[in-house]
Amino acid sequence: EVQLVQSGAELKKPGESLKISCKGSGYTFTRHWIGWVRQMPGKGLEWMGIIYPGDSDTRYSPSFQGQVTISVDKSITTAYLHWSSLKASDTAMYYCARQVSGGGYDFDYWGQGTLVTVSS
Amino acid sequence: EIVLTQSPATLSLSPGERATLSCRASQSVSSYLAWYQQKPGQAPRLLIYDTSNRATGIPARFSGSGSGTDFTLTISSLEPEDFAVYYCQQRINWPLTFGQGTRLEIK
Numbered sequence A: 001e002v003q004l005v006q007s008g009a010e011l012k013k014p015g016e017s018l019k020i021s022c023k024g025s026g027y028t029f030t031r032h033w034i035g036w037v038r039q040m041p042g043k044g045l046e047w048m049g050i051i052y053p054g055d056s057d058t059r060y061s062p063s064f065q066g067q068v069t070i071s072v073d074k075s076i077t078t079a080y081l082h083w084s085s086l087k088a089s090d091t092a093m094y095y096c097a098r099q100v101s102g103g104g105y106d107f108d109y110w111g112q113g114t115l116v117t118v119s120s
Numbered sequence B: 001e002i003v004l005t006q007s008p009a010t011l012s013l014s015p016g017e018r019a020t021l022s023c024r025a026s027q028s029v030s031s032y033l034a035w036y037q038q039k040p041g042q043a044p045r046l047l048i049y050d051t052s053n054r055a056t057g058i059p060a061r062f063s064g065s066g067s068g069t070d071f072t073l074t075i076s077s078l079e080p081e082d083f084a085v086y087y088c089q090q091r092i093n094w095p096l097t098f099g100q101g102t103r104l105e106i107k
Helices: none
Strands: A003-006 A010-012 A018-025 A034-039 A045-052 A057-060 A069-073 A078-083 A092-099 A107-110 A114-118 B004-007 B010-013 B019-025 B033-038 B045-049 B062-067 B070-075 B085-090 B102-106
Touching (some): A003 A092, A010 A018, A018 A092, A045 A069, A057 A069, A078 A092, B010 B019, B019 B033, B019 B085, B019 B102, B033 B062, B070 B085
Parallel strands (some): A010 A114
Antiparallel strands (some): A034 A045, A034 A092, B019 B070, B033 B045, B033 B085
């Protein structure tokens, strides 16, 4: 069974760093892109970026380029989303998702989400 | 960046009725358009990819159509569990983009 399991909710202060995780299982981790999606409170979905675990090829949406870092440790089948200095506006739910089998950038399995709250 | 505009913002219907949701792209996305469903407190769920292909396990009452810049998600007969927010998403160009969503609510 394909599963993406994300790390737990976080409460952080502005300026702090944070890395959240997404562990994949039940499939060949290195053969499917993993994407990260932001959902701010009461708002819609936004693509942040995607990474290919096989070679760590990474693409960022322009709005998130330089704001976050996406990485992967294929030895433990885990993808990461990292902030070096959080802002209050980073408060949101963050989802990871796995690319479908067969090539297109459609995403068929999703993590349960990680709620990040940034508040002083 | 390709902008996807969904309409209506909110659709109020009763169980058993037919739902028609629209998604318009700011430029052609060919057939590379997907639909996702999101219920409160849950992650999105892929319904339709490449305009008209149902994802695994998606009931036949969900169908998609369109091409180029105009796309439609149709739910032929609404079930109580279908009331949710629906997003379209294009994958022809990076960055991938979602529409702003259509909320399907019980009338």
